[in-house]
Structures are given as C-alpha cells and as structure tokens.
Amino acid sequence: MTIKLFESKKRCLLIGLFSGIFITTLLPKLINKNKWEKNKQQTVRVNEKNEHIFAEYSQWPPFLTDSTFDLTAWRKHCWVNQVSLPTQDPQLYYKKNYTSYPICKDVISLINSIYNMKTNIAKVKYPELFAQKIRKIFNYNNTLYAKALEQELYFVVNKYSFEHTVYNPLRGRRPVQPPEVSVEQYLSETMEKTSKNCDLCNYQNMTAMDSLGRMENQHAYSAANAFKFDQWHSMFMPKQHDITKLTYEELKDVFTLAWKW
Template structure:
C-alpha cells in the first residue's frame, strides 16, 4: 500500500510537471530579456541636451548684489553670515534678485547648526593662549556655529567651522621648502624624466612624442586607460617653473590630445590631471601632468558635474556652468582674467579649492590656472597641490553629438597640505562622508586676486 501510494505521488508529480511545462513553455519560448532601455532596466538618466553655449559675458556684480538685494548693509562676506544673507536675498523686492535666489536655492542647501562646548576651568588657560587671549574668541569656542553647504545636483557636501582654523598648528614652511630642495637635488641624479634620459628610459605613443621648447610627451608605461600619457617639463625642479614653461606644457598636452583624436576619431573627451610632490601622490619629483582622451564620456567625477549641468538645463533652460559662476560672482567669490574666471567654490572638495572656467582652453584659461598655482606655492606656502582639468569635446558640434552636454574648459584645483608631513591630508570623513573646510572662501579668493594683480602685469 505504501509502495502504491508513493508510485501515485510520483505519477502525480510527473503529471504536474508535464502540465506546468505545457502551460509555461509556450510563454518561455517567446519571452525575451528586457532591453536595458525598457522596463526595469531603464535608467533614469535620459542623455544630454544641447545646452546654450558657455560665455564669460559681463554679469551682475557683487556691488550690484549688495545694493539691490538687501535692506541691511554688511561689511564683508564670510561663511558665518551666509545663512542671514540668504534670508534677506529670498525676501528681496527686486525680481532679478528673486530669480537669482531661486537658482541658488535649486543648486545649494545651506544650514546653520549651533552647538555648545563646556570648557573646564583647568582647560581655559590653554584655550585662551591658543586664541591669543581674546575674550570674544573664547566665547566662539563655547558657542560654535557649524555651516553646512550641500549641492543638490552633485550631492557634494561641505561643512565649515572657521574656528577650527584657529587651532594650534605646527608651522612647516621652512621645513617644507628645505625638504623639497633636498629631494629635488637627490632625484635629479637618476631621473628618467630629465633631458638626458627621457628618450632612453620612457615609452612612446604610436605617433611618437610631442616635443616643444620647454616640454615633451612620453607614453605612460603603466596605463590606466587606452590613451593615457604624460607631459614633462624639461625643468626638473618641482616648484621653480615659469609662466612660459607652464603654458608650453599645457600646449604640448593639447597637441598630444589632437594627435590621439586624429588616430581614433571616437576618442573625443580630454582630461588632464596633475599632482605635485609625493604628499599629493605624485610618483616622481620631476613635474609632469597626466593627459587622457576618452570615448563615450568623461570619468565619473567629471560626469557628475556634467549631469548636474543637464539637470539644471532642464529646469531653467540655461547653462549651469555660466550661472554657477554668476552665483559665486554676486557673492563676491570670483576673479576674472580676460575670458576666464576663477572662483572659490562654496562646495570645495578640499581646503582652498579654486575652480577656473572658460569657454575654451585658451591662453587666458591656462594663465589664470598658473596664477592660482603660484598662489599656493609662493603666497600660501602650500607646496603640494592636485588639479583636474576637464576640456570640451575635441570634435565639432555636428560630429558624434558633441553639441550635447558640451563642457566648458573647467579646472578644479586644491592644495594638499604640508609637503614634508607624514600626516595625510584626507581623512575617512573627506573620503567617504563630507568635506571639512576651515579657510573662508572669501579669504581664498582674495589671495587669488592679489596673485593675478601682481603676476599678470604686461601679460
């Protein structure tokens, strides 16, 4: 009986499977994997539009902004009053002011958070000494205000507490410069990138090298992309290069990119990276930039800003980069040089970040970058820096949809801390959370303005 029951169960099971097959197999035979552009595989990003061209036209100034958009006067902008400025800006009577605020509010969220600190009596003397025995400064310690700036389009997030800049810090300027001189002298003795060695100890691209008066290209022996090479200065010293040398290196890089595109027409998106000195992750002391050209799209960080441009265009029908510059301009955070503009980013990735914009990678663009770099090296004693430059597509607008999501020439530059320090300048918070910045953007842009004033004479 038991055996018969089991036989019956087997028969029923087999019959059930056969019936299921009759029902579902016809459907399986016509079912297809959903196309990645349909159904559950559809991505939210629908591609780039044709944006209005980026132009560095004269726009509303910080003076106009203060005069037109406020009913109370403030002496000087600083991060501590930004939230109050925004409240007045939002309630401005002028229609242009209100429209500008709507755009600012679409891009940025700003929040102030007060926090209190209890200082024991045993700790007061040390705190006062750190702060120069200023009573008002001590009050700032016990009643602090944190300002948060969040970019709604890129999700970049920066927190400011200018009080942190008043913490006791070890001065390393002389130590850093001596360290750089020592490693420069030592590395020059056996440098593969130097004038007498590069032709023997560096690789070539299929089209050979691009050479100029002050610079030359070499293929990277350890590539991270198909078209990835280096442009080297003939000058070995990492700090002592002139404007002429820098512009020559930039032009050599542009020529290399054009050579790549001449060989492979679909490689159209150019990018430059530069890290100076080991503390900024440079593998060689000899100054060199990384040049890259990519198909399809830029790297992820650049695409993040490019997609922000698309989101902004769909909301306002205007160029995000042009209006991002204008939003910083009315706040007093820009410096102009011909067709190029530098601004101290309200949302810096790292301390002292400056962004440089221009419609094309022209002489004004690279000159302004040079003046920013000399600000770090000569004026602020920040001997390490990192820079990424995104350049417009290498092909005309009519080719390969190059007119869609067309980027301006766009550089992000930041200092990287003490050259001789064994302490890193990026913590887990900056890498995986939020950027913590201590220097006022308005202080940084003043340094850049002074650099341009004294270095651009006769340029």
C-alpha cells in the same frame, strides 16, 4: 423648425468643443513656445557677452561670472552681510525686505533651487588646561572663546548631486605653526634628494611609449602614460628636473611638443 434648431445646437456644440480644445491644449503651448524662444534669445545674448576671444588679449583676462549681476545691489538689499550667519532659520540670512527687490528674489530662488543651506551648533567642552590654551589661541578674546564652546557650523548640500560642504569659520582662526625649515629650503633639498634617482630624468629607460614613439625637442619630451585612461594618453615633461627653476623657453617647449603630438 425642429431640425433647424437641432442643426444650430449642433453647430454651437461643435464651436464650443473646438474652442475648448484650443484653450486647454494649443493656447498654453503657443504661450510657452513664445516664452521659451524669449529665454533662448536671452541666454544666447548673455553667452555672447561673456565670450572671450583669447587672441584679442595681450594679458590673460580675469575670471568673470555673469557681468550683469550687480553685487553692490545684492549686498545692499539682499544679504545680511554678517560674518556669522544667524543659526537655525535660513530665512534670517536675508534682509527683511528682500522680496521687494527682483535681484534678491531671482538669485535666492536660483540658489534655493540648487542648494539646501542650514546652520547648526556643535557644543564643545575643554578640560581646564586645554581651555587655557584655547583662550591663548584666540588672544583672550571672550567672544571668540564663547564661539569655541558653541561652534557654528554651516552646511551646504547640493540637492541633485548630494555634494555636501561643511564650514566652520573657527577653523580658520586656528594658529598655524611655522614650518621647521623654510619652503625654499625644503624644495631645494627635495629637488636635490630626488635628482639622484629620478625616473623622469632617465626617461629613455624609465618611461613608457605608445605606437607613435617618443617625441622630443630641446627642453621637453613625451611619454605614454603607463596606466591609460584612453587609447591615446600621453604626457609631456620638461627635461629640467627642478621645476621651480623652469624657464619660459622650457615651458614653451613642453606645450609646443604637446601641440605637435
């Protein structure tokens, strides 16, 4: 009797031990594996959707990000849509009930997992004469002038690479002085000036070569980079000096040569 009881106790203990191991170690692994497989399938599906086979297009396709992302819903439910973001508290960037919409929660948690965003105020003082100029720049708009005295700065920091961007929306409002000569005139003068002593036009004597020698066709030529980044580092240039006048045929020759190389 005692031995039987002992045997059955031992059996229960063993069963308990094994189910304990199963629940704590194997079961979570199995569940995670299923989740991971599902995620993998979804990722593959998303990639399939965004893949372009270039030969299918007669026109270059527009740049596309995630085509399943609903920008209208994002604007409607998540983002405050203000030209100027509220300062100090990043929670105020988003609409009040944003947590009840999955799209807001998903995107915001993604953004927050990569970036830190914060706003700050930089106070500025202007001497009276300069203040008059600033007022004039902003067309005597009092709201804008007030913003110039207390400028809102937006900081975005990548948590992993520590890349850091600062945005001051007022900078975009500064007046742009019209250039003294037109862009066209500046370009044609520069082309004219540089054509007299151009190394690239005199490429036979003034550019480097690699052991493959120089390749040429009607409108283009190859040259080795004088200071390489890799064993094979070549450049392909049009023979036309004035690149603003480059024709389709000339550009095609450049790429054809690179392809042959």
